[in-house]
Amino acid sequence: MTMLDPNRSNRSTTGLRPGLLAELDASTIDVANASTLPPELYTSPDVLEFERDALYAKEWLCVGRAEKIPDVGDWFTVTICDEPIIVTRDKAGDVRAMSAVCQHRAMQVCDGSGNSTTFKCPYHHWNYALDGRLLGAPAMERTEDFDKADFGLPQFQVELWQGFVFVNMDPDATPLAPTLTDYDPFIANYDLADAVCPGTFTLENMPWNWKVMFENFNDGYHANRLHEYVQDFCPSNLTNFPTEWSDDAGVIFREGGYTMMDGGFNATHQAIMPVFPKLTDAERSRSTFALVPPTLCLGTAPDQAFFFLVRPTGPETIDVEIGYIFHPSALEDPLFEHKLKLTDVGVQVFVEQDSDATAKVQRGLRSRFAPRGRYSWQEESHVRFNRWLVQRYRSGQPS
Numbered sequence: 150m151t152m153l154d155p156n157r158s159n160r161s162t163t164g165l166r167p168g169l170l171a172e173l174d175a176s177t178i179d180v181a182n183a184s185t186l187p188p189e190l191y192t193s194p195d196v197l198e199f200e201r202d203a204l205y206a207k208e209w210l211c212v213g214r215a216e217k218i219p220d221v222g223d224w225f226t227v228t229i230c231d232e233p234i235i236v237t238r239d240k241a242g243d244v245r246a247m248s249a250v251c252q253h254r255a256m257q258v259c260d261g262s263g264n265s266t267t268f269k270c271p272y273h274h275w276n277y278a279l280d281g282r283l284l285g286a287p288a289m290e291r292t293e294d295f296d297k298a299d300f301g302l303p304q305f306q307v308e309l310w311q312g313f314v315f316v317n318m319d320p321d322a323t324p325l326a327p328t329l330t331d332y333d334p335f336i337a338n339y340d341l342a343d344a345v346c347p348g349t350f351t352l353e354n355m356p357w358n359w360k361v362m363f364e365n366f367n368d369g370y371h372a373n374r375l376h377e378y379v380q381d382f383c384p385s386n387l388t389n390f391p392t393e394w395s396d397d398a399g400v401i402f403r404e405g406g407y408t409m410m411d412g413g414f415n416a417t418h419q420a421i422m423p424v425f426p427k428l429t430d431a432e433r434s435r436s437t438f439a440l441v442p443p444t445l446c447l448g449t450a451p452d453q454a455f456f457f458l459v460r461p462t463g464p465e466t467i468d469v470e471i472g473y474i475f476h477p478s479a480l481e482d483p484l485f486e487h488k489l490k491l492t493d494v495g496v497q498v499f500v501e502q503d504s505d506a507t508a509k510v511q512r513g514l515r516s517r518f519a520p521r522g523r524y525s526w527q528e529e530s531h532v533r534f535n536r537w538l539v540q541r542y543r544s545g546q547p548s
């Protein structure tokens with residue numbers, strides 16, 4: 150079966166410009182002394198090209214919920230940094246992921262979602278099995294030295310965590326789950342693997358860099374400032390970083406304490422859906438906000454988890470797929486659809502305020518006056534994110 154060489158690239162990248170790595174040291178020291186990342190990291194096409202190899206070809210990429218493909222033959226596609234990926238449930242019932250790029254002349258063999266027994270490329274009808282093997286290729290009998298076994302769809306590693314599907318293009322990548330153990334105790338009582346996600350919606354080509362999105366998601370400093378009134382129950386000064394940072398960590402997370410129990414991110418400040426039944430009082434009095442870079446932002450509230458799947462479409466643009474996860478009992482409520490609308494309206498307020506801020510941040514980052522700013526203690530998560538990032542930039546920088 151064809152496995153992808155993570156160092157294979159059809160674009161030439163020269164790495165980060167000389168001297169830039171050294172400049173990043175100022176962003177990885179303790180938060181009281183650290184400076185923000187250089188603005189060019191958020192605007193430069195060269196940096197995204199570098200990240201394509203240094204991050205996206207090597208890290209675990211979250212592509213969605215496993216429940217999206219419950220039956221054999223179910224599939225969906227997703228494109229991350231110009232790599233179209235098929236995620237499918239194979240005949241054995243296992244989740245698989247592979248490149249969607251036809252190994253004949255590179256057409257995308259399928260797009261969207263569906264259920265099928267094979268993937269037939271529309272262009273010349275090369276036909277692939279659910280496990281990516283090339284089953285048939287018409288009129289190739291006169292082609293010398295052509296072995297179908299050499300032209301399967303490149304296979305990716307797959308790992309499930311909390312009901313999310315992660316894929317990794319690097320066949321040598323080490324497992325994801327051991328890098329997330331610091332966060333596991335904070336979400337264990339949600340049983341997210343058995344919870345339900347009723348669907349997602351996608352904001353396309355939003356005008357900011359993927360790192361601006363990650364920072365905004367995990368930024369307790371703006372909580373009841375940008376979101377004054379709507380987030381007053383979860384204020385910035387109750388931001389907490391309950392664990393020490395470890396360089397082995399694949400997750401950056403914080404707690405956002407509430408001023409009351411069972412708060413909710415909507416105009417009532419109350420949870421709308423059933424509260425997850427195993428939560429302790431302490432867990433019912435806080436949210437968690439977590440990053441599993443470079444694709445997943447995951448948060449929890451007493452009655453829901455919420456996630457953003459972040460996919461760069463350019464150095465200054467991203468697609469953001471947003472979903473909620475509820476306890477299964479939520480769907481049994483005859484008023485579920487109404488409550489879902491209320492939930493959605495509540496979240497949209499935050500999305501609109503955040504979108505306005507992040508679009509203006511991105512615009513500011515293009516300015517000749519864009520700063521290397523300083524952090525509040527409430528922004529410790531950004532320094533941890535910087536450490537995650539710079540470590541990988543160093544490993545990915547060509548020598």
Ligand code: FES
Pocket residue numbers: 251252253254255256270271272273274275
């Ligand atoms: Fe797919 Fe030709 S490009 S069959």
